[in-house]
Amino acid sequence: MEAAQSRHQAAPGTFAAFARFVLCGGGVGLASSFAVAALASWIPWSLANAMITVASTLLATELHARFTFGAGGRATWRQHAQSAGSAVAAYVVTCVAMLVLQQLVAAPGAVLEQVVYLSASALAGVARFAVLRLVVFARNRSQLAAVGCTARPVRAAVARAEVQADAVVLCRAA
Template sequence: METAQRNERRAPGAAAAFARFVLCGGGVGVASSFAVAAVADRLPWALANALVTVVSTLLATELHARFTFGAGGRASWSQHAQSAGSAAAAYVVTCLAMAGLRYLVDAPGAVLEQAVYLTASALTGVARFAVLRLVTFARGRAEADRAKAPVATRPVPAAPVGTAALCPAA
C-alpha cells in the first residue's frame, strides 16, 4: 500500500508544469523549427509548416498528457482535438510572423528566419500553456485528484449488547 502511494503521480503545480511544458514543448518546438527548414526546401513554407505542426502537435500533446500536466496516461481524442485548436492558432501566428519578416526583409537569412519563427512559437507557447493547463488537461487533473483523495468512511455502529456471539470477529 505504501509503495503504491509513493508510485502515484501527483499533478504538478503551475511552476513545475510550466517548466515541463517548456522542456517538452520547447524541445519539440526546436526540433520542429529544423524540420520546417528542411521540409521547406521541397515544399512551400506554409505547407511545410502545416505538416510539421500536425506531427509536432500530436507528439507534444502525448508528452504533455504523460509528463507535463500529470493526466496519468495517453491523451484522449478530445484532448488531441483541443490541443489541435490551440496549435492551429499558433500556426496562424507563425505564418503571419514569417510573412511579416518576408515583407520587411527581401532575403532573410536562415538565422533570422529561425529567430523570428522561434520567437513567434515562444509567444504562442505561453498562450497554449494556459489553454492546455486550464482547459484541455484540467478535467483529467481534477479526475486524478478525486481518485487520489481519501475515501470518507462512515463509522460502523457498535453491535447491541448480547449480540457479539451472533457476529464473531473475523
Template sequence: MKSLVSPKPGTTDQARDEERTATDPAAARRTPAAAGPLASFARFVLLGGGVGVASSGVVPVLAALMPWAAANALITVASTLLSTELHARFTFGAGHAGWRQHWQSAGSATAAYVVTSTAVLVLHLVQPSAGVLYEQVVYLTAAGLAGIGRFLVLRLFVFAGSRTRTTVRAVNSAPAREAGAKVSVLFPVPAL
C-alpha cells in the first residue's frame, strides 16, 4: 500500500522503504522475512508441521504415564510456545513474539487442543481397541485441519500488525520543520 503522504515529490516506494528501514531497526528486521500468503503458509506447514509431528511422537509416550488428555495438554502447551516463537520469527517475519502474541496464539492452540482431543475421544468411542497407529492417523488429521485454522488466525489477527505497516510523514508540520526533524507515524494496515 502506498503512503498517504509522500516525503518528497518523485520519491519511489523503494527509496521510501529503504529510508524507513534505515531509521527503524524493527522494520529492517521484519522486511526481509515478510512473505506473501503462499510462502508464509509453506513456512507455517514446515515449522508447525515439524513441531506437530515431533509432538505427536511424544504424546503416546507421555500417555503411558498419565491420561491421554493430560499428555496432550502438556505437549500442546510446550509445542505452542515453541511454534509461536518460530512462526513469529520465520513464518511471519515479526521478530521475537511478545506476551500478547503468545496469549493470542494460546487461544488458537486451545481450539486445536479441543479438536484433537475430541477426535481421539470419538475414535475411542467408535473403536475402543484402536491402536497407536489409528490414534496417530486421527490425531494428525485433526491437527492438520486445526492447523489450517491456526494459520488463518495467526496471519490475519495475531501477527498482522507487525507484518504490514505503512509510514506517513508529517511534511507540513511547522514544529518539525523548524527543528529539522522528521516525524513518522505507523498505522497498521489490515491484511487481505
C-alpha cells in the first residue's frame, strides 16, 4: 500500500485545485480566445473555435492531470475522452453565446466579442471544473483502475498530523 501511495501525490483541496484550474485552464482559455480571433480572420469563426477547442483541450487536460488535480502523471486516454466531452459542451456554450450576440448586435466590435466569448467560457469553465474534479480525475476511481482492486474509503492522517486525506484507498483481493 505504501508503494501505491508514494506513486501518487496527495490530491489538492477544492480551493487549491480551483486556483490551479483557473491558472492552467484560464491561461489556456485566454490564449485560446486570442487564437480563435486571429484564426477567424481566415476561416469561419465556428471552425476556428472548433480547431482551437481541440488543441486547447488536449493541452489543458495534460496540465490538469499533472498539476491541477494531482493525478501524478500524464492524462490517460479515458481522461482525455471524458475531458473532450466536457469541452464539447463548452464549445456549444461559446458558439451559442456568439450566435446570440450576432443576432442582437448587427456589427459587434472585437472588444464586445471578446467579452461575450470570455464570459461564456468562464461559465462553461466552472461547469468543467466540477466535471473534471468529480468525474474525470476522481482519485479513487483512477487508483482502483490502475491496481485492479476494490476500495474501502477511510479517514487517515497523511504525512503530518494536521493534514488529513479525505479518503485513502485500501486494496484487498477481490
